Amino acid sequence: MIVPVSYYLVLSAILFGLGVVAFVFKRNVITVFMSIELMLNAVNLAFVAFARAHNQLDGLVFVFFVIVVAAAESAVGLAIVIVLARNRESLNVERVNLLKF
Amino acid sequence: MSLPFILFFAFGLLAVAGAVMLILAREPIHSALALILVMICLAVLYLLLGAEFIAAVQIIVYAGAIMVLFVFVIMLLNMGVEERTNFSKFAYVGVVAAFVLLLEIGHWMYHSAVGGATANGAEPATAFSTVDLSTLLFRSYLFPFEATSILILIAILGALVLARKEE
Numbered sequence A: 001m002i003v004p005v006s007y008y009l010v011l012s013a014i015l016f017g018l019g020v021v022a023f024v025f026k027r028n029v030i031t032v033f034m035s036i037e038l039m040l041n042a043v044n045l046a047f048v049a050f051a052r053a054h055n056q057l058d059g060l061v062f063v064f065f066v067i068v069v070a071a072a073e074s075a076v077g078l079a080i081v082i083v084l085a086r087n088r089e090s091l092n093v094e095r096v097n098l099l100k101f
Numbered sequence B: 001m002s003l004p005f006i007l008f009f010a011f012g013l014l015a016v017a018g019a020v021m022l023i024l025a026r027e028p029i030h031s032a033l034a035l036i037l038v039m040i041c042l043a044v045l046y047l048l049l050g051a052e053f054i055a056a057v058q059i060i061v062y063a064g065a066i067m068v069l070f071v072f073v074i075m076l077l078n079m080g081v082e083e084r085t086n087f088s089k090f091a092y093v094g095v096v097a098a099f100v101l102l103l104e105i106g107h108w109m110y111h112s113a114v115g116g117a118t119a120n121g122a123e124p125a126t127a128f129s130t131v132d133l134s135t136l137l138f139r140s141y142l143f144p145f146e147a148t149s150i151l152i153l154i155a156i157l158g159a160l161v162l163a164r165k166e167e
Helices: A005-025 A029-054 A058-088 B003-024 B028-048 B052-077 B090-111 B113-117 B130-139 B142-163
Strands: none
Touching (some): A005 A029, A029 A058, A029 B003, A058 B130, B028 B052, B130 B142
């Protein structure tokens, strides 16, 4: 007996929700970035589960692309974090308010 | 309870516990280690779903490369414990909204047609073939694949330009 796909989807939803909570709550820029990665991972799980449900490989290709884009995003994002830490001497997102209205 | 169910619940609960640890940890390095735990659990779940290639990529690229980058930056900057600020009055609204969103997504997905389609357990749990996946990737998705290589190149250049010391 195999695990129903809906179980995976519920797990994916829970992980995504926790990622949203972390994104809203955390004050450290790096941790905010990590919560974005958590949300991307949750979406990947949903993609693989849907691929399994339809028995099609296209979902896996999309997961591959999501991973590549996440790698590019974290490389650029962490470079920005390094510049931010150099200029502000703090990683608190509340101190980065130049564009805040 | 068969073995797939036991594995699913063990690693699913471990993944959720890791995500909760990510939220509760005050040191960024603890959050990073919790996220690595989540990623490894997800790799096991991918294996359970028969997606072997994606499980390997998850370990090598996500847990291996991206998280090492995160840990490097955390240790390089060494900013210490996260400061906590006072709860803003909108934070409660945010918590409630996040959990309503979570319940909504979970409910919808559980009752969707796709979720019910394989709930009978009739589908055989055969693994996806990596050969078929690569054929699809290099035939139908060749252009997006090449486009991502340009994206990676631009990301490398952007990271170099941003993180370079000003002369």
